[in-house]
Each structure stands twice: as C-alpha cells, then as structure tokens.
Amino acid sequence: MSAVAASAPAAPVAIAAPSAWKRATRSGGLVIGIVLVIAMVLIAICAPWIAPFDPDDQDVLMKLEPPSAAHLFGTDAFGRDVLSRVIWGARVSLFVGSVATLAGILVGTVIGIISGYFGGLVDKLITAATDILLSFPQLIMGLILVAVLGPSLFNLILAIAITAIPAFIRVARGSTLAMKERDFVDACRALGFGDLRIMFLHVLPNIMDEVVVMGSLWLAAAIRTESTLAFIGLGVPPPTATWGGIIRDGFDNLLDAPWLSIFPSLAILAVMIALNLIGDGLRDATDPRTPQ
Amino acid sequence: MLRFIAKRLLLALPTLWAVLTLVFLLVRVVPGDPTIIVLGDQASPAAREALRQRLGLDKPLLVQYGEFMVQIAQGDLGRSLVTNRPISTDVAAVLPYTIELTLAALFIGSLIGVPLGVVAAQKRDGFVDWLARIVSLAGLSFPAFVSGILLLILFAVELRWFPVISTVNTSDPLERLRALALPAINLGLLMVAYVTRVTRSGMLKALSEDYVRTARAKGLPARLVVWRHALRNVLIPVVTVIGLYLGVLIGNAVLTEIVFNRPGLGKLIVSALNQRDYALLQGLMVVTALAIVVANILTDLTYGLVDPRVKTA
Numbered sequence: 001m002s003a004v005a006a007s008a009p010a011a012p013v014a015i016a017a018p019s020a021w022k023r024a025t026r027s028g029g030l031v032i033g034i035v036l037v038i039a040m041v042l043i044a045i046c047a048p049w050i051a052p053f054d055p056d057d058q059d060v061l062m063k064l065e066p067p068s069a070a071h072l073f074g075t076d077a078f079g080r081d082v083l084s085r086v087i088w089g090a091r092v093s094l095f096v097g098s099v100a101t102l103a104g105i106l107v108g109t110v111i112g113i114i115s116g117y118f119g120g121l122v123d124k125l126i127t128a129a130t131d132i133l134l135s136f137p138q139l140i141m142g143l144i145l146v147a148v149l150g151p152s153l154f155n156l157i158l159a160i161a162i163t164a165i166p167a168f169i170r171v172a173r174g175s176t177l178a179m180k181e182r183d184f185v186d187a188c189r190a191l192g193f194g195d196l197r198i199m200f201l202h203v204l205p206n207i208m209d210e211v212v213v214m215g216s217l218w219l220a221a222a223i224r225t226e227s228t229l230a231f232i233g234l235g236v237p238p239p240t241a242t243w244g245g246i247i248r249d250g251f252d253n254l255l256d257a258p259w260l261s262i263f264p265s266l267a268i269l270a271v272m273i274a275l276n277l278i279g280d281g282l283r284d285a286t287d288p289r290t291p292q
Numbered sequence: 293m294l295r296f297i298a299k300r301l302l303l304a305l306p307t308l309w310a311v312l313t314l315v316f317l318l319v320r321v322v323p324g325d326p327t328i329i330v331l332g333d334q335a336s337p338a339a340r341e342a343l344r345q346r347l348g349l350d351k352p353l354l355v356q357y358g359e360f361m362v363q364i365a366q367g368d369l370g371r372s373l374v375t376n377r378p379i380s381t382d383v384a385a386v387l388p389y390t391i392e393l394t395l396a397a398l399f400i401g402s403l404i405g406v407p408l409g410v411v412a413a414q415k416r417d418g419f420v421d422w423l424a425r426i427v428s429l430a431g432l433s434f435p436a437f438v439s440g441i442l443l444l445i446l447f448a449v450e451l452r453w454f455p456v457i458s459t460v461n462t463s464d465p466l467e468r469l470r471a472l473a474l475p476a477i478n479l480g481l482l483m484v485a486y487v488t489r490v491t492r493s494g495m496l497k498a499l500s501e502d503y504v505r506t507a508r509a510k511g512l513p514a515r516l517v518v519w520r521h522a523l524r525n526v527l528i529p530v531v532t533v534i535g536l537y538l539g540v541l542i543g544n545a546v547l548t549e550i551v552f553n554r555p556g557l558g559k560l561i562v563s564a565l566n567q568r569d570y571a572l573l574q575g576l577m578v579v580t581a582l583a584i585v586v587a588n589i590l591t592d593l594t595y596g597l598v599d600p601r602v603k604t605a
Contacts, residue, residue, distance in 0.1 A: 269434065
C-alpha cells in the first residue's frame, strides 16, 4: 500500500497502462510470446540443473540413437545427448542475440537521436551511411563480418550488433525528428536546458516504445543470424552446443538420424515465433492507428 | 521512360561507389596479417612477401583502392587465391542458378501472397485471414536453413516426392523443375509471408477509401471493385516490399543452396570461407552488392509499370 502511495508521480502512466495492456493482450499473441520467452530464458539459466546429461559427454556406445526414454531427443554422432545440447544451446543463442541487440539499440539509438536532433550536415552524412548499410542484407553483412573477424563469441556478438545499428539509427532518427517539433521540446529550450539533457532525458523516453518494438523484432533477427552463422560453420566454435551447430551436425546424418536436426529446429522456431508475436503485439499496442 | 531509367542509373552510382568502398575497406581493415590468415603462421617470410606482392598489398592503400575500382569498372573481379581462376568465370558459371532460384521464389511469393492477402482483407477475422496470419508468422519465423531441412526431411527423405540432392545439370526440363521445386518453395515461403502481410494491410486500407465506396455505389460487382480498383492501388507497396526484401531473398538463397546442395553463389561463398580465399570472398561481395543495387533499380522501374503516375513524377 505504502509502495503505491510512494509512487504517486507515476499515476498518469498507471491510468494509461490498462488500455494499452488490454489492446496488447486482446489477441493473445503477446501473452503467448512472453510466456514462451520467459520459459526459454528459465531453461537457459537453469541448464546445469535441468539438462539430464553433460552436453559435451560422449558415449561411444550410444551413437546416433533414436529418441528413447533415456535420451528423449536421441543422441548425436558422438553419442552426446541431444536434449541436453538443445537446453545448453539456448544459452548461446539467447545470450548472443540479446547482448548483440542491446548493443545495437544503444549505439543506434544514440546516433539516431543525435542525427535527428541536430540535423544539418551531420544528419545528411549519417542518413546516407545508414541507407547504404541497410541496402546490404543483414545475413550477408553478418557473414562477411564474422568471416573477416574470425568466429568467436565476442566477434559474433560484435558482428550481429553492427548489422543491427543502422536499423535503430533510422527508427530513432525518424522518431526524434517528429519529437523535435513538439511543444515540450521548445519548452525545455526556453527553460535553458542543454542539448544533451533534452536529447536523453526528454526525447529519449518519448521514442522508447518504437525502439522497443523494433528491438523485439531485431532480437528475433539476431538469434536467427546467430543460428544461421553457426549452421554455416561460423558460430561459436565447437564443442560448445549451439542450436545452429547441432543442426549442422545433424545435417551430415539427415538420412539416418533426422531427429538430430528436428529438435534444435523446433527450439529455434519456438523462439522466433514467440519474439515475432511479442513484436507484433507490442506494435499493435503502441500504435494508435491500429484498428481496434 | 528512357530518361527515367537513365536518371535512376545515375542515382545508383553513388550507392554503388559507397558499397564498393565498404567492401574494399572491410577486407583490409581486418585485424591481423592477411597473409598469415591465408598461408598459416608456419609460412616463411619470403612466401608471405610473395603473396603480399601478388595481392598488391605492398602498395599504398590509396593505390590499392584506385586499382580495385578500375578493375571492377572493367568487369574484372580478380583471381581466386586457391584456384587462380578468374573469379568472374566462377561467378558466371553459377549465377544463373541463383537467379533461377530467386525468380522462382518471387513468382511463388506473388502468386500465393497477393491473392491470400486480398482474400484475408476481404473477410477480416475469417478463416482465410486466420490462415494468412499463420502463414506469414511461419514464413517470418523460419530461418531459411531450418525450413529447408524440415522440407527435406518431410518431402525428400520421408515421402520421397523430390530428390534429396538437386541434380540441376540435366537437359530434361521436367527433371530440372523437380529439382528446383523444393528450394523454390523454401525460399518462396519467406516471400509469401512478406507479400501476404503488405497486401492484407494495404487492402484493408484501400477498401475503406472513398473511390471503393463510389465503385460499389455505382453497382460494380464486388469482384471487380476488389481485384481491379482496390488491388491496383495496393500493388505499389507490394512492389516496394518485394524490392526491399530482394536483398533478404538473395541472402536466404545462399542458405537454401547450401541446404539443398544446389550450385550457386551460396556454395561459392561457403567454399571461399572454408578455404580462406579472401580474393574470392571480396569478388562475391562485389557481385552481391551489384545484385542488390540492380534489384533496387528494377524495383523503381516496376513502379512505372504498376502506376502510370510515377513516370511523369
């Protein structure tokens, strides 16, 4: 009770929240997406306790075993338990995806706000560079960067983050341009606030919802890129279990052990669907133009 | 029309120049000595110096840049570090397969996506609309290699309707089509998703506009109103989306080729990566950049065909 009273200044937000929440949950997609993602994150965090086997433990007597009671998802060509590898693989995919997306959001949003806020030559140069980078497909860009930098956990995150930056520059710049014309920004100027203060304390909070919607869709793209690069052989080096890497192993035994590819594929699919549902749900909730 | 094309080509030059510069810098800004990456750290200094000279890496960066640009302007992509064959020959040999696959996917995407989006918008929240949403969610969610592998397992391994390995070097057109089917469906699924989405939302908006109400009011059959009047105005965003995602399509074509073991740019990229053939990789990046710039120009030209108002603008 006292906690509610203490947060009195937040009251207007609390009034606005139910309608947005109602709009978002009406279709059910957002809720399903959030539940799925929370489940995945819990699985990734609790991997050491819930995985039935060590993901790297090889059992030469149990090579390419089909799914059974002991090995629910079967075993791979080294006799490793596929279920345990899929569970551990969630860690790499979610970690790389979220760190890369966060880095992309951070850098992209800051550059985008600066570009939109100041305008002029800086804006022209940044916009031109963004357009050129965006004309290159994310997948090819990520592939080239990792190929050039060499596959490692850090380089993977760096490459995926770089591919995400231009998209966030564009979103943040566009929203900042719209915000700049608003009265409250004029008011801030009249009060003598500095540019930095206006940009990051006043403009930033107002463009955050668009950045967040974009972020959830880009998280899906980042995880997709990570698993794709792993599938091509440019992911976190083996023996670390990654979803794309497990599928790559399974691809060599597609004819006699299809389960090796199927289970990690389903894991990737579940995350992709969940994040797309969240992204669409958030967009519907934050976009007032969405038909009710 | 010719003036429009000429103007568009001229506008594409700065983009092309910037992308080529990016490619040039990317390959050279690499941390570490490229000769060590190519030859391994056991290579003798003499061998590394020889390679450096062969690659022109001993010259100043600006000279390298000039030579790089002149070479590309002449259509010369350099030679492979591994096979020493001209890269343009290798690319020309496989490019038709990638183009064939991409066009087939575009065809499938428009053929299914446009009608699906139109019908979904017409009967909002109906069965088709629900189906359209599932299809587009699935299409956007599947990484191309995942859907490719699942298609392979289902239709090639289990049902045996299609060959597991695409034999494209056949003169029998039916056999060639059969080999193309699964990869094209795999790549097309993505396009169906994009096209359905944009058609549906465009149609929803168009159907509430005045000219549609007028057309209905003067007693035109619903079929005509939807498919002729409304759809025409939706085609511009549809073409834009197709053009916008052509780059994504090229990226996913690479993956599809790897999964289905089809010849094409994809397999060339993977072999360049595996053999650390940086010259080949650079050449392939140039080709990809060119393809995307050309795709953007074609998209703009299509506007003129879809909407006669664009030409005069």
